[in-house]
Amino acid sequence: MSLSYDAEGRLVRAGDVQVVRLEVGPRVGTDSESLVMGEDTLEVGFEGRPKILAYRKDPPFGGPPRALPVPAGVARCESNGGLETMADVGEGRRLLVCEQRRFPSSTVPAWIGSGGSWTRRDYPLVFGGGWGGEPFRPTAAALLPDGDVLVLERRFPPLGARIVRIATASLAATGRLETREIARFEAPLTLDNFEGIDVRRDGSGRTLVYLVSDDNNCFKNGYDPVPQRTLLLMFALEG
Numbered sequence: 001m002s003l004s005y006d007a008e009g010r011l012v013r014a015g016d017v018q019v020v021r022l023e024v025g026p027r028v029g030t031d032s033e034s035l036v037m038g039e040d041t042l043e044v045g046f047e048g049r050p051k052i053l054a055y056r057k058d059p060p061f062g063g064p065p066r067a068l069p070v071p072a073g074v075a076r077c078e079s080n081g082g083l084e085t086m087a088d089v090g091e092g093r094r095l096l097v098c099e100q101r102r103f104p105s106s107t108v109p110a111w112i113g114s115g116g117s118w119t120r121r122d123y124p125l126v127f128g129g130g131w132g133g134e135p136f137r138p139t140a141a142a143l144l145p146d147g148d149v150l151v152l153e154r155r156f157p158p159l160g161a162r163i164v165r166i167a168t169a170s171l172a173a174t175g176r177l178e179t180r181e182i183a184r185f186e187a188p189l190t191l192d193n194f195e196g197i198d199v200r201r202d203g204s205g206r207t208l209v210y211l212v213s214d215d216n217n218c219f220k221n222g223y224d225p226v227p228q229r230t231l232l233l234m235f236a237l238e239g
Contacts, residue, residue: 009202011210011234023063024053033195034086034140036094043068047082047099050074071096071111071118078102084195087141089149089171097123097138097151108138110177122176123151129186131157142199144237145207147171151179152197152211161185161194163209183235192231199237207237 004013022032022044034045041054042061052070056062074083074096081100089095089112096118097110107122125135136153143149147168154161164179171177185191192213201207215228 009204009206011232014232018060020061022053022055022061023065025065033082033084036086036088041066043086043094045083045086045096047077047084048079050077050082052083052086069116071113071120073109073120074098074111076102077109081108081137085138085141085151087149088143090143090147095141095149095171097141099137099139107176112171119174121174124176124179126153126162126179126181129158129160130155136160136162139195140197142197142209144199145201150182150197150199150209152194154194156193158187159191159193160187161191161211163197182237190231190233193228209235209237211235 001014001018002016003011004015006012031047032044033047036043038054040057042057043052043054045052050070052068053065054068055065077098078100082098083096084099085095085097087095093112093114095110095112098108101108107124110121110123111118112121113119123138125137127133127135134155134157136155138151139154140152141149149166149171151164151166152161153164162181162185163183164181166177166179193216194211195214196212198210199207211233213229213231215230
């Protein structure tokens, strides 16, 4: 995919989008939720039956994929709230966060590590304005240039989103992760099913944050009007 910007550096268009069918093999949930670019591989996280599969970079998502180790406790997450979030947190480590436990809770399981070595953490949920006590739930994360991590959270119903920042010191500690809210999206702001976040630094030194939403195949499934859209938004991170 190619991105185009105007003279002020604002995102104006996305083009050359290529859709690739993933080879997943037997007994793998088909709901791919996260992506991390390794040195030679593209790592994709699946919820349902929690898995991380590594594909070749050249050609993109070339198979057959190789299964990577995941923490044993990830199987205890809710089937539709499993490995929703996976991010590179430096030094070959990954941050994994479940979206939901199998029972009501104020935190969800998280892990930091790689291979067969994982440190169990707890990710805090924030409750505010959700119907029936529904919290904001983590859906994606991205590593900042300074080593901190941004986590995207989504709430439904009603639809809302947050971006929180986890400091490097909290990532290196144990126990509960410490999050700090830096942005919140509520009506009448542009809202959708935000499930992806990425970060890059441009030529002028700006740290740019990209959000993408998942339309859940609403258009393909014939909903009218379409209640969800695929949106790509860009923001500049100040400070």
